[in-house]
Amino acid sequence: MSEEKKHYMTAEGKRKLEQELEYLKTERRKQVVERIKVARSFGDLSENSEYDAAKDEQAFVEARIQQLEQIIRNSVVVEDDADNPDVVNIGKSVTFIELPDGEEESYTIVGSAESDPFEGKISNDSPMGRSLIGKKVGDEVTVPTPGGELRVKIVTVK
Incomplete structure (x- = not known):
């Protein structure tokens, strides 16, 4: 099994x-x-x-x-990771800017069972979630999307 x-x-x-x-x-x-x-x-x-x-x-x-x-x-x-406050993980909210135009977006990373993009909650299994997990403030991240790659820079993690 x-x-x-x-x-x-x-x-x-x-x-x-x-x-x-x-x-x-x-x-x-x-x-x-x-x-x-x-x-x-x-x-x-x-x-x-x-x-x-x-x-x-x-x-x-x-x-x-x-x-x-x-x-x-x-x-x-997933418990709050107080030892790594600037590292993206499940349960944390992350704000990033899209590169190069600088459009700012914020999401909370959650498990797939509780994701709701309309509420600003994205799954850790989504391309965006997978790309952001483990990254920290200041990191530039490439996110694969159906329309091509998206580059973002992490501004805050809460």
Whole structure:
């Protein structure tokens, strides 16, 4: 049996996943079961779109529960690295400027399970995250992107 993938994350990210799992198990499951019961009362199940939709939702909820359980089981919480405050790692926020034009951007590096680019959280597995991990303030980094290489200079790490 192959070893399961480790999911690196912050303590906050793990807590959020645990809360979502608890909600799905205690509340969402009950809501879906009730929806299935109501849909069954509409009669013939072979032509009952409400029943089909409720069963699809049940499958989605159960799959998400299994996914969350696997992620949490294989999670590795990354602690704050106070010994290296200027080094980029999971859980740290990094600000860099794009070279040569100087456009500034800031992101927090998180594990893939908690990444959300719209919230400024990028995965350590993303090309940007992989390129920045282990680098420090002042370093110039080349990031591979679909449109070619991007050069950045790290300004701050928090």
